[in-house]
Amino acid sequence: MHFVEGDFQAIWLTARLAGIVTLVLLVLGTPAAWWLARTGSRWKGLIGAVVALPLVLPPSVLGFYLLLAMGPNGPMGKLTRHLGISPLPFTFEGLVVASIFYSLPFMVQPLQNAFEAIGDRPLEVAATLRASKLDSFFTVAVPIAFPGFLTASILTFAHTVGEFGVVLMIGGNIPALTRVASVQIYDHVEAMEYSQAHHLSAVMLGFSFLVLFALYALRPDPRRRG
Amino acid sequence: MKTLLMFCCLVSAVSTVHAEKITVAAAADLKFAMDEIVSEFKKSNPTDEVEVIYGSSGKFHAQIRQGAPYDLFFSADMAFPRELVKSGFAASEVKLYAWGRTVLWSGALDASKMTLADLADAAISRIAVANPRHAPYGKRAEEALRAAGVWDQVESKLVYGENIAHTAQLVQTGNAQVGILALSLALSPELSPKGSYRLIPDDLHEPLEQGFIVTARAGAKGLAWRFAEHMGSASVREVMSKHGFVLPAGSAGAL
Numbered sequence: 001m002h003f004v005e006g007d008f009q010a011i012w013l014t015a016r017l018a019g020i021v022t023l024v025l026l027v028l029g030t031p032a033a034w035w036l037a038r039t040g041s042r043w044k045g046l047i048g049a050v051v052a053l054p055l056v057l058p059p060s061v062l063g064f065y066l067l068l069a070m071g072p073n074g075p076m077g078k079l080t081r082h083l084g085i086s087p088l089p090f091t092f093e094g095l096v097v098a099s100i101f102y103s104l105p106f107m108v109q110p111l112q113n114a115f116e117a118i119g120d121r122p123l124e125v126a127a128t129l130r131a132s133k134l135d136s137f138f139t140v141a142v143p144i145a146f147p148g149f150l151t152a153s154i155l156t157f158a159h160t161v162g163e164f165g166v167v168l169m170i171g172g173n174i175p176a177l178t179r180v181a182s183v184q185i186y187d188h189v190e191a192m193e194y195s196q197a198h199h200l201s202a203v204m205l206g207f208s209f210l211v212l213f214a215l216y217a218l219r220p221d222p223r224r225r226g
Numbered sequence: 227m228k229t230l231l232m233f234c235c236l237v238s239a240v241s242t243v244h245a246e247k248i249t250v251a252a253a254a255d256l257k258f259a260m261d262e263i264v265s266e267f268k269k270s271n272p273t274d275e276v277e278v279i280y281g282s283s284g285k286f287h288a289q290i291r292q293g294a295p296y297d298l299f300f301s302a303d304m305a306f307p308r309e310l311v312k313s314g315f316a317a318s319e320v321k322l323y324a325w326g327r328t329v330l331w332s333g334a335l336d337a338s339k340m341t342l343a344d345l346a347d348a349a350i351s352r353i354a355v356a357n358p359r360h361a362p363y364g365k366r367a368e369e370a371l372r373a374a375g376v377w378d379q380v381e382s383k384l385v386y387g388e389n390i391a392h393t394a395q396l397v398q399t400g401n402a403q404v405g406i407l408a409l410s411l412a413l414s415p416e417l418s419p420k421g422s423y424r425l426i427p428d429d430l431h432e433p434l435e436q437g438f439i440v441t442a443r444a445g446a447k448g449l450a451w452r453f454a455e456h457m458g459s460a461s462v463r464e465v466m467s468k469h470g471f472v473l474p475a476g477s478a479g480a481l
Contacts, residue, residue, distance in 0.1 A: 172385030190360035
């Protein structure tokens with residue numbers, strides 16, 4: 001297969017973006033999912049809905065609002081200026097922030113399901129053995145919910161790789177900085193370089209299939225366990 | 227009986243007229259001018275339906291090759307429609323309908339006193355241009371920056387919009403301090419109250435000749451040809467020049 005140099009740049013950039021976003025969301029999403037799974041608060045419905053929003057919002061809506069929010073007159077733009085860091089649009093960091101919003105439900109929802117499936121009993125047992133809450137979380141909940149962590153991480157990574165609209169709107173299409181694989185493919189198509197678009201698209205197709213195959217093949221199947 | 231027959235004829239005549247509908251694919255720089263042209267056209271042709279879709283010329287070109295249901299295609303250059311004519315996707319020749327102009331536009335700075343050389347200034351960190359790989363305005367922006375001798379200094383500051391309207395959005399939101407836009411967008415009600423512009427001398431880049439075609443699928447559609455004819459009318463020429471386009475001499479609509 002024939003690749004131009006920009007293709008490798010774009011693949012490496014995409015992998016880095018998806019990897020960082022997955023790690024950040026593991027840290028941010030786990031407590032959020034835990035709270036959603038165990039709370040009896042009347043805010044649960046509201047927070048759950050906000051977390052799920054990126055599932056249904058068109059990427060153009062998310063991209064448009066992020067562009068306004070991150071701009072010099074937007075709340076995030078004012079915050080970054082106050083903190084003395086450079087504005088987020090057209091930067092790799094900006095893509096990370098945007099992707100955290102975009103992929104949030106793909107981390108939180110599988111984790112929440114996994115935590116809910118644990119039920120109260122194992123944690124009550126741990127409490128009677130005088131395990132602290134934090135202790136029982138790491139020694140009881142995390143091991144039981146491990147398949148949930150795996151699913152959530154794979155989905156988050158894959159969904160971030162598949163991001164296009166938001167990146168196109170706030171990235172500025174800068175080589176090696178914000179031109180991810182999906183945008184690179186779009187550029188190939190627009191410039192009528194169809195064979196190059198084919199090659200990179202085939203890589204994306206193969207990757208996406210392998211990820212989902214791994215996800216479904218690795219997932220413990222209760223019927224097979226019998 | 228005679229009256230009834232006449233009535234029937236009239237009803238069927240009206241409904242045939244009603245059935246006429248065309249879809250126009252137009253380059254994003256035409257947004258404001260074309261909206262006005264279509265609403266004028268509808269005033270004198272109240273039964274006709276004209277639907278306009280705006281986007282990048284390169285994308286429309288590719289879509290028409292794949293059988294997109296567009297009856298007329300207004301490109302921001304001549305090359306895309308010319309290729310469609312060559313490969314049999316057009317029912318007409320390419321008709322030059324206007325020249326576009328490029329401007330420096332800014333909401334944050336006073337662009338009316340700015341030149342391309344000022345873009346090298348360290349105070350300017352982000353400059354938005356349309357993607358030169360497939361957007362005609364982007365190609366012209368790159369040519370102008372090279373001709374002005376500042377390309378090497380500004381290349382690392384460039385951010386690329388998907389088409390000229392998206393490029394305008396990047397500057398309008400303040401995310402880029404300056405942008406190279408179409409004059410037609412700088413004069414639009416959306417942008418003109420929010421910033422200032424300066425024309426880029428048109429000898430710094432190849433001309434932005436803009437051409438349109440009637441597509442092959444619309445060859446037998448009367449309305450498509452009537453709309454093409456309408457483009458040469460005095461009222462359309464007035465609207466186009468009001469919106470910042472330079473017009474070719476003579477009638478632009480005659481095919």
